[in-house]
Amino acid sequence: xxxxxxxxxxxxxxxxxxxxxxxxxxxxxxxxxxxxxxxxxxxxxxxxxxxxxxxxxxxxxxxxxxxxxxxxxxxxxxxxxxxxxxxxxxxxxxxxxxxxxxxxxxxxxxxxxxxxxxxxxxxxxxxxxxxxxxxxxxxxxxxxxxxxxxxxxxxxxxxxxxxxxxxxxxxxxxxxxxxxxxxxxxxxxxxxxxxxxxxxxxxxxxxxxxxxxxxxxxxxxxxxxxxxxxxxxxxxxxxxxxxxxxxxxxxxxxxxxxxxxxxxxxxxxxxxxxxxxxxxxxxxxxxxxxxxxxxxxxxxxxxxxxxxxxxxxxxxxxxxxxxxxxxxxxxxxxxxxxxxxxxxxxxxxxxxxxxxxxxxxxxxxxxxxxxxxxxxxxxxxxxxxxxxxxxxxxxxxx
Amino acid sequence: xxxxxxxxxxxxxxxxxxxxxxxxxxxxxxxxxxxxxxxxxxxxxxxxxxxxxxxxxxxxxxxxxxxxxxxxxxxxxxxxxxxxxxxxxxxxxxxxxxxxxxxxxxxxxxxxxxxxxxxxxxxxxxxxxxxxxxxxxxxxxxxxxxxxxxxxxxxxxxxxxxxxxxxxxxxxxxxxxxxxxxxxxxxxxxxxxxxxxxxxxxxxxxxxxxxxxxxxxxxxxxxxxxxxxxxxxxxxxxxxxxxxxxxxxxxxxxxxxxxxxxxxxxxxxxxxxxxxxxxxxxxxxxxxxxxxxxxxxxxxxxxxxxxxxxxxxxxxxxxxxxxxxxxxxxxxxxxxxxxxxxxxxxxxxxxxxxxxxxxxxxxxxxxxxxxxxxxxxxxxxxxxxxxxxxx
Numbered sequence: 001x002x003x004x005x006x007x008x009x010x011x012x013x014x015x016x017x018x019x020x021x022x023x024x025x026x027x028x029x030x031x032x033x034x035x036x037x038x039x040x041x042x043x044x045x046x047x048x049x050x051x052x053x054x055x056x057x058x059x060x061x062x063x064x065x066x067x068x069x070x071x072x073x074x075x076x077x078x079x080x081x082x083x084x085x086x087x088x089x090x091x092x093x094x095x096x097x098x099x100x101x102x103x104x105x106x107x108x109x110x111x112x113x114x115x116x117x118x119x120x121x122x123x124x125x126x127x128x129x130x131x132x133x134x135x136x137x138x139x140x141x142x143x144x145x146x147x148x149x150x151x152x153x154x155x156x157x158x159x160x161x162x163x164x165x166x167x168x169x170x171x172x173x174x175x176x177x178x179x180x181x182x183x184x185x186x187x188x189x190x191x192x193x194x195x196x197x198x199x200x201x202x203x204x205x206x207x208x209x210x211x212x213x214x215x216x217x218x219x220x221x222x223x224x225x226x227x228x229x230x231x232x233x234x235x236x237x238x239x240x241x242x243x244x245x246x247x248x249x250x251x252x253x254x255x256x257x258x259x260x261x262x263x264x265x266x267x268x269x270x271x272x273x274x275x276x277x278x279x280x281x282x283x284x285x286x287x288x289x290x291x292x293x294x295x296x297x298x299x300x301x302x303x304x305x306x307x308x309x310x311x312x313x314x315x316x317x318x319x320x321x322x323x324x325x326x327x328x329x330x331x332x333x334x335x336x337x338x339x340x341x342x343x344x345x346x347x348x349x350x351x352x353x354x355x356x357x358x359x360x361x362x363x364x365x366x367x368x369x370x371x372x373x374x375x376x377x378x379x380x381x382x383x384x385x386x387x388x389x390x391x392x393x394x395x396x397x398x
Numbered sequence: 399x400x401x402x403x404x405x406x407x408x409x410x411x412x413x414x415x416x417x418x419x420x421x422x423x424x425x426x427x428x429x430x431x432x433x434x435x436x437x438x439x440x441x442x443x444x445x446x447x448x449x450x451x452x453x454x455x456x457x458x459x460x461x462x463x464x465x466x467x468x469x470x471x472x473x474x475x476x477x478x479x480x481x482x483x484x485x486x487x488x489x490x491x492x493x494x495x496x497x498x499x500x501x502x503x504x505x506x507x508x509x510x511x512x513x514x515x516x517x518x519x520x521x522x523x524x525x526x527x528x529x530x531x532x533x534x535x536x537x538x539x540x541x542x543x544x545x546x547x548x549x550x551x552x553x554x555x556x557x558x559x560x561x562x563x564x565x566x567x568x569x570x571x572x573x574x575x576x577x578x579x580x581x582x583x584x585x586x587x588x589x590x591x592x593x594x595x596x597x598x599x600x601x602x603x604x605x606x607x608x609x610x611x612x613x614x615x616x617x618x619x620x621x622x623x624x625x626x627x628x629x630x631x632x633x634x635x636x637x638x639x640x641x642x643x644x645x646x647x648x649x650x651x652x653x654x655x656x657x658x659x660x661x662x663x664x665x666x667x668x669x670x671x672x673x674x675x676x677x678x679x680x681x682x683x684x685x686x687x688x689x690x691x692x693x694x695x696x697x698x699x700x701x702x703x704x705x706x707x708x709x710x711x712x713x714x715x716x717x718x719x720x721x722x723x724x725x726x727x728x729x730x731x732x733x734x735x736x737x738x739x740x741x742x743x744x745x746x747x748x749x750x751x752x753x754x755x756x757x758x759x760x761x762x763x764x765x766x767x768x769x770x771x772x773x774x775x776x777x778x779x780x781x782x783x784x785x786x787x788x789x
Contacts, residue, residue, distance in 0.1 A: 055481070064477030073479075073679070077468060080683065081459030081648040086450055113508050113653075116674045149669070253480040256471075256678035258508075274544055277511055278537075282677050283651030284468070 054379055056369040057353040059187065059220075059331045061253035063305075063372065066298045069252070069288040076287035087283035089290045094281070097290055098261055102233050107266040110273045113280040115219055115247035115260030119143050121275040122179055122243065122262075126213040127152040131178030136165050138188055138358040140217065143181040152178070163189025163325035163333055167201040175209040183217040184232075185224060188358045188367040190327025194228035199235065206239050213241045213268060219260075220329035222251035222299050223306050229328065233263055240265040243272065248285070250330060251302050252292045257285040306330050309373045316380045320389055331355065331369040336387070340366040346386040352379045449774060451764040452748045454582070454615075454726045456648035458700075458767070460683050461693045464649070467686035468679045478678045486676045492688050493656055497628050502661040505668055508675030510614055510642035510655030513667070515541050517638055517657070518574060520666045521608035522547035526573025531560035533583055533753045535612065538576040547573060553755075558584035558720045558728065562592060566599040569607050575600060578612040579627075580619060583753045583762040585722035589623030594630060597637060608636045608663075615724040617646035617694055620702050624723070631659045638663055643684050645725060646697050652680030701725045704768045711775045715784045726750070726764040731782065735761040741781040747774050 055062075065073070079087035095109040102108075112118040123146040127133050132153025135144045139159075147154045155173045157166050165186050174180045182201070185192040198216065205212055216232045235242045243264040249255035259281050262272060281289075292298070310327060317324050317334050325333045336343055340357040343366050347354050355367030370376065383389075471478050486506040493504045507513045518541040522528045528542035532551040539549045550572065552564040560581055569575050577596070580587040588596070597609050611627045631639040638659040644650035654676055657667065687693070705727060709719045712729050719729040731738050735757050739749050750762030765771065 055476075058482050060480050060482065062477070062480070064480035070472050070479075073472060074469065076651075077465050078459070080465070080468075080651045081456050082450070083453050083455060083644070083650045084653070086453060086455070087651050113672070113675045113677075117672055120672045249482075253477065255482045256479045258674065258677040277508055277515060277675070279511060279650075279653065280508055280675070282653045282680055284679050285677060 053348075053351045053353055054371055054375045055353050056331075056371055056375070056379060057355050058255070059250065059329070059355075059369045060255050061251060061302065061330070062375060063302070064253045065257070065288055066253070066292060066295055068295060068298075069254070069292045072287040072291045073257075073284040076284040079283040079287075082283065084279050084281050084283050084286060087286065089286055091279075091281050091286055094259075094286045094289050095261070097293065098263070101293070102263060104236070104263065105266070108236065108263055108269055110262045110264075110269045110276060111281045112245075112260040112262065112276055113258040114249055114255070115217065115245040115262075116142060117276055117280055118243075118245045118260055118262045118272070119181070119215070119217065120146050122181075122213070122215050122245075122272060123147050123150065123152075125272050125275040127178035131176060131211070134170055134173045134177045134180040136170065136181070136183065136186065138361060139165070139181070139183045140187045140219075143179070143215070159186065159189055159191070163191040165191075165193055167193055167197055171201045171204045171208075174205045174212050174214075177209065177212050180205060180212060180214045181217065182214060183219070185220045185229075185328040187219070187329065188331065188355065188365075189325045189333045190220075190329045190331055191325050191333075192224055192226050192229045192328040194226075195230035195232070196228070198232050202232070202235055202239055202242055206241065210241070213243060214239070216242065216244045218244055219247045219250055221246060223303055223330050224328040225303070225307055226326075226328050236264045241268055243268060248289050248292060251299055251306075252289070253302075254285060254288060254292070257288065258282065259285040259289050305372070306370055309376045310370045312373060313368065313370060313376050313380065316383070320384075320387065331367050333365060333367050335364050336366050337364055339363050343386060347379075347382055350382040350385065352382045447746070449747045449766065449770055451726075451766055451770075451774060452750045452762075453650070454645065454724070454764045455650050456645060456697065456701075456725065457770060458697070459648040460652070460687060461648070461690060463686040463690055463693075464647075464683035467682040471678050471682045481678075482674070483678045483681070486681055489654070489676075489681050489685050489688075490656070492685055493658070496688060497632075497658060499632050499658065500661070503632060503658055503664055504656055505664050505671065506654065506656045506676055506681075507671065508653045508655070509644055509650075510612065510640045510657070511537055512671065512675050513638075513640045513655050513657040514538050514576070514610065514612065516667045516671045517608065517610045517640075518542055518547070518576075519545065519670045521574035521610075521636075523573055524548075526571070527568075528574050528576060529565055529568045529572045530576040531565060531578075531581065533558075533581075533756060534560070534576065535578050535582045535614075538574065538610065542574075554581075554584060557586065559586045559588065562588065562596045566596055566603075569600045570603045572604065572607050574608040574610060576610050576612065578614065580615050580624075580723040582614070582724065583726070583728050583750065583760075584720050585615075585724040585726060585728050585762075586720050587619060587621050587624055587723040589621070590625035590627070591623070593627055597627075597630065597634065601634070601636070606636065608638065610638045610640060610657075612640045614640070614642045614645055616641065617698055618701050618725050619723040620698070621721075621723055628658050631663075633660070635660060636663055638667075643680070643687070646694055646701075647684070647687050648697070649680060649683055649687070652683050653677065654680040654684045700767070701765055704771045705765045707768060708763065708765060708771050708775065711778075715779070715782065717782070726762050728753075728756075728760055728762050730759050731761050732759060734758050738781060742777055745777045745780070747777045 084091045096106045098109045099106050119142045133147040134155045137156040157169045247260040323335045490501045490504040494501045514537040518538045522542045524546045527548040529550045550568045628639045631637045638657045640657045642655035719727045
């Protein structure tokens with residue numbers, strides 16, 4: 001992809017080129033943040049062409065919500081006319097469910113219109129003129145974008161050579177900061193840090209800078225297979241300034257439905273809750289969320305499906321001689337040795353949409369989301385052609 | 399104001415299972431994995447449906463077209479529910495078409511709540527106060543306090559209309575004037591001509607002050623002197639009109655609202671708005687409904703009849719309501735709202751929260767269906783100790 005999604009949308013409206021439906025539609029958490037697509041709503045409605053394009057740009061679950069979740073959504077249509085706190089299940093029911101499953105209380109859980117709202121509002125709630133944001137580079141850009149718009153201090157700590165967050169340097173930068181944003185696994189690199197490393201970082205920051213809030217974004221939690229990783233939720237009982245965010249947008253397949261949540265100490269959650277919108281979760285998604293978070297068999301299936309397609313894609317690039325990070329998410333991060341824009345444009349022409357550029361790696365790296373195995377098989381055919389690799393002979397290797 | 403909307407939600411947050419319990423899906427039947435860890439929560443709920451007359455909802459919900467559009471999203475190729483979506487752009491285009499403006503004049507949000515909050519972020523600050531009436535809808539004043547902006551709350555008149563002279567005077571140097579018309583909870587309306595001169599007065603003294611006109615209840619107004627201020631917002635700098643699909647369109651649970659204004663005004667909001675607030679189902683339902691004028695008119699008529707029935711019942715029994723132009727009434731029950739509310743709640747009727755400074759005398763009652771209001775006045779009669787006469 002040649003430019004940020006936002007700029008892309010703007011170009012389309014200026015050039016009046018025929019946009020592919022899915023490309024225009026991809027303005028999500030994943031799409032807009034690079035440079036905040038504030039005029040996305042002014043974009044033209046997508047045309048009906050190019051429905052067959054494979055969208056590997058926004059780290060979505062290609063299969064959507066589970067059948068039981070869809071069933072729950074349809075039942076909840078009966079509550080469309082009621083505010084989400086009056087629907088059944090209500091927002092508080094979902095919060096109670098999340099709390100119960102984590103051995104916590106309802107006041108430890110806050111909902112968001114996706115975890116995107118949690119991330120945005122955390123920056124508003126916990127940073128200020130004298131206490132800024134510590135983030136990584138590259139990482140999910142939303143908190144940094146808000147920090148820039150609020151003109152608060154921003155420290156972006158480069159990831160290490162393996163694409164892993166440099167927790168030691170982030171902890172060092174955290175002293176006096178308002179908020180530290182820790183995306184684990186990290187987006188766009190997919191690299192994960194172990195539970196021990198996270199605990200050590202949180203302990204260090206809490207001792208050196210007890211006022212600093214640490215936001216651990218576990219958007220890709222359900223996809224992780226590395227056994228050194230574990231959720232940081234248990235830390236919220238020990239550290240009053242730790243918040244863990246989760247989303248239903250990834251493994252649960254509900255990016256278009258907008259539900260995420262934050263878990264933390266009651267006091268820090270209450271502070272954050274003053275900044276989120278009061279009725280931010282819609283009635284159907286709350287109903288879907290209630291069944292989906294309990295459907296562990298479905299989540300296990302989705303993890304297996306993703307792991308297989310991820311391995312297939314990783315193997316293709318590695319066999320072809322490209323270096324990829326050890327992704328623990330539903331996307332991969334590849335050093336293609338060429339600009340992401342150039343690669344993305346070429347793939348787009350052949351019906352494959354890949355991730356936006358992630359500065360400062362926009363000249364070399366590309367993020368590709370993992371679709372179904374069939375989609376990835378089709379995609380690697382296109383990648384092969386774009387990268388000028390020889391077509392394998394029958395039974396041969398890439 | 400002692401209990402903000404925010405505080406209300408929080409209260410519900412800790413006690414809502416008991417407070418709003420009742421109407422369980424499928425008549426108490428609980429299905430699927432929902433029961434696994436969580437059945438006891440539902441089991442604790444009463445089987446008797448509560449009559450919810452406390453949040454100004456449309457008791458009928460959205461129309462069939464809206465439900466069909468949502469259902470369509472669940473089966474559409476490409477799993478739109480799983481995809482980050484810019485369909486709000488499509489909705490913005492439909493809204494723009496309806497009002498004869500451009501999409502750059504429209505911002506869509508997670509209910510008008512998001513619009514109100516974002517406008518407060520955009521226009522108010524520690525040095526630029528928020529001006530509003532009292533009583534009034536508190537979203538903007540809550541956010542103003544959050545960001546450290548002073549709040550100037552101007553008391554309403556004896557007829558519980560906003561004091562436009564007082565508000566215009568207070569607006570000099572203010573960041574934002576929040577003006578709900580018709581107002582909530584008082585339900586009263588200022589005619590179009592008064593609104594126009596109100597905005598002119600504000601801007602003659604204080605041209606940079608934003609004016610946010612919340613027309614959440616626009617579709618319920620029956621007073622012929624009313625007109626939407628959308629045309630003015632499209633022409634006048636720093637004026638916004640907020641609308642919602644939560645009321646007459648019956649979509650409070652789907653979270654879609656919008657604001658209209660000049661492109662430069664809307665741009666100020668866009669720069670600050672969290673732009674993933676809307677969901678594909680709500681947007682699809684809104685798109686299917688926005689052109690359904692017939693249903694909207696039907697809803698307005700249905701509400702007007704049930705509203706008149708309820709106002710008349712109170713009047714006959716000696717209780718005066720304001721001149722409601724909304725889907726709720728604000729009635730002087732001559733006793734604390736809490737006392738009345740608690741007594742109604744014991745009989746499964748839920749009425750509105752406290753609205754200081756009127757919490758000692760007035761209660762806000764949302765208008766349900768005619769059948770619901772007939773049932774409700776029976777309860778009100780018992781609670782007030784009047785003979786439960788049929789209207």
